[in-house]
Amino acid sequence: MSTLPSTQKAVALPAKRTPLIEITTPVEPPAAGEIVVRVQWTASSPLDLHRSDGGLLIPSYPALQGSGGAAGTVVAVGTGGDLKGLQIGDQVSAFAFHGGKEANQQEYITIPAYLASKIPQGLSLQAAVTVPVNLVTVFHSVTADLELELPWPIPQDWQPKEASKPILVWGASSSVGIFAIQVLRHWRYTKVLAVSSGKHHEYLKSLGATICFDYTKGDVVDNILDYVKDAKEPKVPYILDCIGSLHGTLEPLTRIAQRGSRVAVMLPVIIKDATEEDEPEYEMDVSKCLPEKWADGAIVRGVRTHFYLQNEFFKDRLQPEILPALLAQGIIKPNKQRVVEGATLVERAQNALSLLRSKAVSGEKLVYRVSEA
Ligand SMILES: NC(=O)c1ccc[n+]([C@@H]2O[C@H](COP(=O)([O-])OP(=O)(O)OC[C@H]3O[C@@H](n4cnc5c(N)ncnc54)[C@H](OP(=O)(O)O)[C@@H]3O)[C@@H](O)[C@H]2O)c1
Structure with a gap:
């Protein structure tokens, strides 16, 4: 030593x-x-x-x-x-x-x-x-909160049961969102809807986003609903909110989630942003956020990656083995x-x-x- x-x-x-x-x-x-x-x-x-x-x-x-x-x-x-x-x-x-x-x-x-x-x-x-903080966040939130499978190693010929179901990644140009797009596409989820400002759309598509929507435009929710209008209900069964802002993300998402939709929200929920002048306000209990606005039967979960070690497989393999392999193979940028x-x-x-x-x-x-x- x-x-x-x-x-x-x-x-x-x-x-x-x-x-x-x-x-x-x-x-x-x-x-x-x-x-x-x-x-x-x-x-x-x-x-x-x-x-x-x-x-x-x-x-x-x-x-x-x-x-x-x-x-x-x-x-x-x-x-x-x-x-x-x-x-x-x-x-x-x-x-x-x-x-x-x-x-x-x-x-x-x-x-x-x-x-x-x-x-x-x-x-x-x-x-x-x-890489490590938010790539681990994606593995944890996708498996523990959205309850989607990310097997490791990926068996040959494996396809996720939900391969063609829409998965909405809101805040796709955030650090969490950029890793989410890459992970979902590598694990063969084929309908990944990304929401970010327009300037990131080409990059997000290059990473595997199926289609991009611009949240700075007033009609973003209508455009998403129009895109999934022929899908079976819940039309958007999986939603990853990579931002967790009461007004910026949760509010629009209450218009998209239906009975049976799973929504995983990065905690804390930001009620009021930090500014030079003012203290921020946060909420760690997602059930207290807009309870009157979510559809009955929508499953809304707050993500807490600090609990990822409860998954023994991830404790043993995620940082020591999976993360280095994904980087070495160029799967995750x-x-x-x-x-x-x-x-x-x-x-x-x-x-x-x-x-x-x-x-x-x-x-x-x-x-x-x-x-x-
Ligand atoms: N609880 C947990 O386990 C956990 C784990 C990781 C992160 N988090 C939290 O998740 C949040 C994101 O973390 P991060 O590191 O990924 O953040 P980040 O990269 O710093 O986020 C910046 C991005 O947020 C996007 N954004 C801001 N408001 C938006 C809105 N209303 N709709 C869509 N996109 C919006 C911006 O998009 P444009 O540039 O396109 O406008 C920008 O690219 C943070 O609050 C963090 O604390 C929680």
Whole structure:
């Protein structure tokens, strides 16, 4: 085992809606089955903003930041346990979300090996860091909430039972949506309806979307309903809401979902967006959102990917095996990246929050350096 420093720099939030600060945290030596990763790149996810401005999922302050993924080099491994074949020197990405020693915006993270993916040769850390959080989100929400099959490995000649049923991906140009389109098409779902602003339609079609609709146009719901008018009810049996905005997505979706439709909504539901002036409002209980508007018998589920480890198969294989294979074979392409600059790690993290708050992110993932090496 290489020698680890005893302490490191980390980004922390002192209190809700206050500027980020740098603090010193211990570098935790790895227990059996754990690895230590020297983090070189991290990605920013909207959850960083939900936490910093809304206090979401923060038990106490100062709170270590970083929920968008990490990529770097394995610098230590525990003695014994299942290390998933990882060794010192391997480059890995990680969706590690338990905070503390796993918090992504610090120089070293100590994590169970099953939360890491070896990065295939030829793929940069900067690109790889865009993948784990939202690719895992798609596997979890499609299987646990939409209850669609994603077998691994895909048996030869396998076709999903629901292969030709419409699956609506609303928010398809989001990071989650871009992975959803790729996963659904690779698993042979053939009618994937994508909703995004018009400028992303060609790209989404190139990834496998069957047809695209523009949510910035007032007639988007009518156009979708017209497209499925000859389908059996429920006309759109599967809906993945990759945004979870009360007025921006749930409201239009209440006009599309019918008895028997399954709707998986990314939590939190955003009642009011974060702005420079105002605190955001979130709702984690989707049953409290527009209950009077959903059709009787529509099944509306709130997605919580932090529970994906309850699926033992995914715990064992999703990050260690499935994710690297999909990237190595070119089946899944990483998100486009926007590199966030800043003189220090805290400054880069703060700049990323500002970009999220001003809704500057469109069809891309914010990424930035954690260490300079
Ligand atoms: N609960 C969970 O397990 C879980 C897991 C992952 C993510 N999430 C949540 O899911 C949300 C999305 O995450 P992300 O990282 O994918 O976000 P993101 O990439 O940062 O989202 C930006 C995209 O949202 C699109 N968008 C905004 N409002 C829209 C609307 N009303 N209709 C359609 N598209 C809209 C924009 O589309 P255009 O550019 O085309 O306008 C833009 O491309 C976040 O709130 C996040 O916290 C939850």
